[in-house]
Amino acid sequence: MLALKTLHDRFGYEITESSFRDNRRYTVPCGKVYHVLEFLWGECGFDMLADLTAVDYLEYPGATDRFGVVYVLVNTTTGQRLIVKTHLNPPESELPSVYPLWRSADWMEREVFDMFGITFAGHPDLRRILSPDEFTAHPLRKDYPLKGRGERHNFPVITRAES
Numbered sequence: 001m002l003a004l005k006t007l008h009d010r011f012g013y014e015i016t017e018s019s020f021r022d023n024r025r026y027t028v029p030c031g032k033v034y035h036v037l038e039f040l041w042g043e044c045g046f047d048m049l050a051d052l053t054a055v056d057y058l059e060y061p062g063a064t065d066r067f068g069v070v071y072v073l074v075n076t077t078t079g080q081r082l083i084v085k086t087h088l089n090p091p092e093s094e095l096p097s098v099y100p101l102w103r104s105a106d107w108m109e110r111e112v113f114d115m116f117g118i119t120f121a122g123h124p125d126l127r128r129i130l131s132p133d134e135f136t137a138h139p140l141r142k143d144y145p146l147k148g149r150g151e152r153h154n155f156p157v158i159t160r161a162e163s
């Protein structure tokens with residue numbers, strides 16, 4: 001089991017630990033998140049990126065940061081799971097891509113980019129994955145209106161071919 005002391009000795013005391021329902025979570029400053037993830041991948045055996053997502057904390061009670069980016073890691077040898085979380089605030093909404101560590105990050109980083117507008121430096125193909133290329137907004141941001149901003153009239157109508 002990875003100890004918080006190991007991370008503190010290697011990366012400093014800004015890293016915090018919490019747990020919820022037997023899930024261990026580490027909160028890491030965004031400037032150190034790539035190095036921590038690289039350590040967990042290379043030296044601790046977390047060889048699977050099970051999920052990568054983001055959370056918008058806009059107007060969330062007690063939140064001091066706008067976005068949280070969450071990495072869910074698995075050590076497939078031991079079955080151990082670990083959650084690493086970092087926070088970002090616009091206009092600095094960029095993290096290093098973890099694609100060099102886990103190829104599964106490819107589409108997950110593209111989804112976070114598309115839905116939240118968080119960019120991943122070094123990603124080999126960072127473009128929209130769910131929205132049309134012409135779309136300029138990020139629909140999972142909490143400041144995006146529920147009914148949209150009237151964008152639908154700007155996109156071509158796609159019809160099914162008749163057989």
